[in-house]
Amino acid sequence: MLSRNQKERYISRFFFAISFTSLTILLLISIFLFMEGLPIFKQVSPLKFILGNYWYPTSDPPDFGIYPLIIGSLLVTGISGLISIPLGVMTAIYLAEIASFRIREIVKPIVELLAALPSVVIGFFGMVIFAPFLQNVFHIPTGLNMFNASLMLAFMSIPTICSISEDAIYNVPKSLKEASLALGATHLETITRVIIPASISGISTSIILGLSRAMGETMVVLMVAGGAAMVPSSVFDPVRPMTASIAAEMAEAPFRGDHYYALFATGIVLFLFTFCFNIIADFIAHRYRQIGEASL
Numbered sequence: 001m002l003s004r005n006q007k008e009r010y011i012s013r014f015f016f017a018i019s020f021t022s023l024t025i026l027l028l029i030s031i032f033l034f035m036e037g038l039p040i041f042k043q044v045s046p047l048k049f050i051l052g053n054y055w056y057p058t059s060d061p062p063d064f065g066i067y068p069l070i071i072g073s074l075l076v077t078g079i080s081g082l083i084s085i086p087l088g089v090m091t092a093i094y095l096a097e098i099a100s101f102r103i104r105e106i107v108k109p110i111v112e113l114l115a116a117l118p119s120v121v122i123g124f125f126g127m128v129i130f131a132p133f134l135q136n137v138f139h140i141p142t143g144l145n146m147f148n149a150s151l152m153l154a155f156m157s158i159p160t161i162c163s164i165s166e167d168a169i170y171n172v173p174k175s176l177k178e179a180s181l182a183l184g185a186t187h188l189e190t191i192t193r194v195i196i197p198a199s200i201s202g203i204s205t206s207i208i209l210g211l212s213r214a215m216g217e218t219m220v221v222l223m224v225a226g227g228a229a230m231v232p233s234s235v236f237d238p239v240r241p242m243t244a245s246i247a248a249e250m251a252e253a254p255f256r257g258d259h260y261y262a263l264f265a266t267g268i269v270l271f272l273f274t275f276c277f278n279i280i281a282d283f284i285a286h287r288y289r290q291i292g293e294a295s296l
Contacts, residue, residue: 033271037264040064049265055229057249057259064262066269068229072146072239073270075232076225077215079150080157085207088161096169097191108166115159123223126152131224140236142226147235149225153217157210164209168202169195208281215274218243242270
């Protein structure tokens with residue numbers, strides 16, 4: 001029979017092994033990504049690759065400029081965040097603090113079910129139903145554009161933001177809420193000055209996960225963004241984010257050719273953008289957590 005200390009030691013080693021395996025896999029994927037992407041810079045400089053305005057990898061000579069792809073990815077993610085963050089957080093506040101128990105028990109599973117919808121289903125909805133609607137209402141040449149893609153990505157992000165934020169808000173100690181109400185604060189003042197600062201860490205985490213999913217999404221933007229590798233001048237212009245370009249062209253790129261290397265280099269840029277975004281978001285979340293704890 002193992003003693004309690006031995007059990008804890010084995011459990012600790014088991015979790016360490018799992019963590020080490022995860023980090024090792026991530027490291028190997030990163031090494032492979034850089035090994036397959038860096039050779040393109042023998043043909044084109046990194047500055048020209050990132051700031052180049054033309055992406056024509058099959059022309060003669062080819063053009064490997066991913067600036068329009070970067071702008072497309074940032075704009076689509078940014079607009080989807082402007083839509084999904086307020087809706088997701090406000091819905092979470094309503095479910096946790098305002099809605100009745102019966103409504104919460106009905107709506108919360110529906111929200112979590114929406115988070116499980118396959119991205120291809122959402123992309124199909126945006127392509128078949130929402131694109132013709134946009135085209136007819138706004139009288140634009142095509143409904144497959146940046147706004148359509150942003151709205152579908154927001155639709156994907158809202159359940160994640162709402163579900164995690166609702167759990168964070170709901171798990172705030174009741175003693176904080178009761179103390180605020182006992183001091184004469186209204187319910188609205190308690191929500192804005194006590195509950196939200198106390199749960200800001202969980203809310204920030206939900207936003208990070210939601211926007212990370214939007215930035216890395218492939219199928220939706222491939223189906224509804226329009227696929228035009230150009231810098232948009234309007235929200236109704238078609239765009240081609242980096243993920244869509246990689247997914248659409250990788251099967252056609254000759255193995256270990258310049259086009260192949262350029263797509264992997266695009267993946268490197270996407271990886272660095274996502275990495276930097278997560279570092280900045282984590283810093284902001286930590287900063288707001290400190291501010292929230294200080295205000296309490």
